Amino acid sequence: MLADDDEGFREYVADALRTHGHDVVSAADGEEAWTLFRTESFDSVITDFRMPRLDGVTLAQRIREHSSVPILIDTSDTAGARAAGAASISFTTVLSPDDLLKVLFSLLVTPSA
Numbered sequence: 287m288l289a290d291d292d293e294g295f296r297e298y299v300a301d302a303l304r305t306h307g308h309d310v311v312s313a314a315d316g317e318e319a320w321t322l323f324r325t326e327s328f329d330s331v332i333t334d335f336r337m338p339r340l341d342g343v344t345l346a347q348r349i350r351e352h353s354s355v356p357i358l359i360d361t362s363d364t365a366g367a368r369a370a371g372a373a374s375i376s377f378t379t380v381l382s383p384d385d386l387l388k389v390l391f392s393l394l395v396t397p398s399a
Contacts, residue, residue, distance in 0.1 A: 289318070291334060
C-alpha cells in the first residue's frame with residue numbers, strides 16, 4: 287500500500303512499482319490508508335510523514351498494533367519512524383525507482399520492526 291497526499295508523487299511511485307511487477311493500492315491520506323489496511327492484506331506499506339487527517343507516524347503505530355508488515359515512512363526523522371515501528375527513507379535522496387525498490391526489498395527480506 288502507498289499512502290501520500292501528493293497525487294503526482296503517489297502516481298510516480300506507484301507507476302515505478304507497477305513497472306517492476308508489483309501490485310499497488312494507493313491512499314490519498316492516512317485515514318484512507320488505515321481504512322484500506324483494516325480491510326485488505328498488504329506485503330508492505332509506504333507512507334508519507336505529513337498527511338491530512340492522519341499522519342504517517344500515527345498510521346504506522348496503528349498498523350504496528352495489528353501487524354508486523356514492513357512499513358517505510360518518507361521522513362528524515364529516523365528515530366521517530368523507528369519509534370513507530372517503521373523504517374525511514376527520505377525520498378528527496380532517493381532519485382530513481384530502482385533505488386526505492388532496493389530499499390523496499392531490503393525491508394521485505396529483513397524487516398526493521
